[in-house]
Amino acid sequence: MKNKFYVTTPIYYPNDIPHVGHAYTTIAADVLARWYKIKGYDVFFLTGTDEHGKKIENTARKHNKSPKEFVDSLIPKFKDAWKKLNLDYDKFIRTTDKDHEKTVQEILQKVYDKGDIYKGQYEGYYCTGCEAYYTEKDLDNGCCPIHKTKIEKLKEESYFFRLSKYQKQLLEFYKKNPDFISPSIRKQEVINRVKEGLKDLSISRTSFDWGIPLPFNKKHIAFVWFDALFNYYSATRKKGKEKFWPADVHLIGKDIIWFHTVYWPAFLLSAGIQLPRKVFAHGWWTFDKEKISKSRGKIINISELIGIAGADSARYFLLRHIPFGEDGDFSEKVLVERHNNELANKLGNLVSRVSALAEKCGAEKSENKLLKKLKLNEIETYIKNYGFDKALNEIFAFIDSCNEHIQKEKIWETKNKKQLYELLDSIKAIAILLWPFIPETSEKIAKNLGFEIKWDNIKKPLGVKKIRKSEILFNKI
Ligand code: MSP
Numbered sequence: 001m002k003n004k005f006y007v008t009t010p011i012y013y014p015n016d017i018p019h020v021g022h023a024y025t026t027i028a029a030d031v032l033a034r035w036y037k038i039k040g041y042d043v044f045f046l047t048g049t050d051e052h053g054k055k056i057e058n059t060a061r062k063h064n065k066s067p068k069e070f071v072d073s074l075i076p077k078f079k080d081a082w083k084k085l086n087l088d089y090d091k092f093i094r095t096t097d098k099d100h101e102k103t104v105q106e107i108l109q110k111v112y113d114k115g116d117i118y119k120g121q122y123e124g125y126y127c128t129g130c131e132a133y134y135t136e137k138d139l140d141n142g143c144c145p146i147h148k149t150k151i152e153k154l155k156e157e158s159y160f161f162r163l164s165k166y167q168k169q170l171l172e173f174y175k176k177n178p179d180f181i182s183p184s185i186r187k188q189e190v191i192n193r194v195k196e197g198l199k200d201l202s203i204s205r206t207s208f209d210w211g212i213p214l215p216f217n218k219k220h221i222a223f224v225w226f227d228a229l230f231n232y233y234s235a236t237r238k239k240g241k242e243k244f245w246p247a248d249v250h251l252i253g254k255d256i257i258w259f260h261t262v263y264w265p266a267f268l269l270s271a272g273i274q275l276p277r278k279v280f281a282h283g284w285w286t287f288d289k290e291k292i293s294k295s296r297g298k299i300i301n302i303s304e305l306i307g308i309a310g311a312d313s314a315r316y317f318l319l320r321h322i323p324f325g326e327d328g329d330f331s332e333k334v335l336v337e338r339h340n341n342e343l344a345n346k347l348g349n350l351v352s353r354v355s356a357l358a359e360k361c362g363a364e365k366s367e368n369k370l371l372k373k374l375k376l377n378e379i380e381t382y383i384k385n386y387g388f389d390k391a392l393n394e395i396f397a398f399i400d401s402c403n404e405h406i407q408k409e410k411i412w413e414t415k416n417k418k419q420l421y422e423l424l425d426s427i428k429a430i431a432i433l434l435w436p437f438i439p440e441t442s443e444k445i446a447k448n449l450g451f452e453i454k455w456d457n458i459k460k461p462l463g464v465k466k467i468r469k470s471e472i473l474f475n476k477i
Pocket of ligand 1: 009010011012013014020021022024025050228229230231251252253254255256283284285286292
């Protein structure tokens, strides 16, 4: 049986069109999915939208639409953005999908029957932006700690989930599974907070009705995070997809780590479902050093992102520029510099020079000694550990070696067919390794040189055929 790999992104709120921050997580998931695909794994890559809750209900009202009409109008924009970025997901889940709603209700009933849900009174501060309750202590001058907006105090009848009951089990789970929360700096923050104690969690609301009703009391709507988190599981409740659970990794932004590493495993423990293997929380992109925000005009949507230098360059920049897990500032200038200096000058020139010479002089099969400089094991280890930037640095170090080899050996003068073959064969390896990051470009190279993009072909000698000079892969800006 083939190994499986199941990767997810957060499901995004469709209250506006997606921006570079949403693209970031989804591109990283796409890179992993493609990487494991070429390695021969059976891959399931899930993304989608989180469509219930007060935030969506409020935004829909502002647009004079029903919540469903409103979200229906936004979903094509998400799908279109992901298509333009070449994000090849296997399923796009929507929390308004009937089968998802059914799974969530079944689980709520199960958890209720077990005695982990009870009725009480909730009094607290609710931020609609976060769709989450805060205590007075959490507030920042009476405002939401994340959104810095004034926060409403609510009092209502509510059902509670016995989160406190799971404190010990969670701490044991973190201990037994030291890789569950990554990167490690985030792990300690979570563990320390859990050690301080966990309060039972309000998991239902009665003040609005855009959501999934509790099966045991239809007047109550399920807390949107209970509904949303189960998307990862409900997507695997389809024939043929069951084998993908548990998820191998949930990629998320650091803003939602608490929901994914405390609430989510506690809900699963209560429901008697196996826990996911890993949650990786990446850093936060700012735009001109400020928080990405539509109201302040500090935003870059997907068409703008692709408009700078194309989809491959955007994908490449986002993963190369900062280590996954750290924060970074989005700069159009730096994206263009990397596009020009790395993609056009290093990769583009290598392919164009070598293919032009091979067209003129031909190539003769020989052992590829250059490949010894390719640190394949290191690259694999980096990817396994989410070090996308380091993997790219290593691939580009090999591209540098190929370019230096051309200079040193003056291949344009010697026209040595065996050396040209070695370079073509090296370009093949480069294109396969870069495919998860820049699929469009790699596919052009593969078509021109005549090889298939799969792992075993990295070391399998390239078949010799008539080579044509490659089209320009990256136009300098
Ligand atoms: N709907 C919830 C997630 C539910 S998952 C069961 C949600 N949605 S969101 O639309 O607000 O998207 C949050 C995610 O978008 C973040 O966790 C992160 O993955 C990504 N990002 C949004 N803005 C970002 C940045 N400025 N920088 C990096 N990632 C960002 O929360």
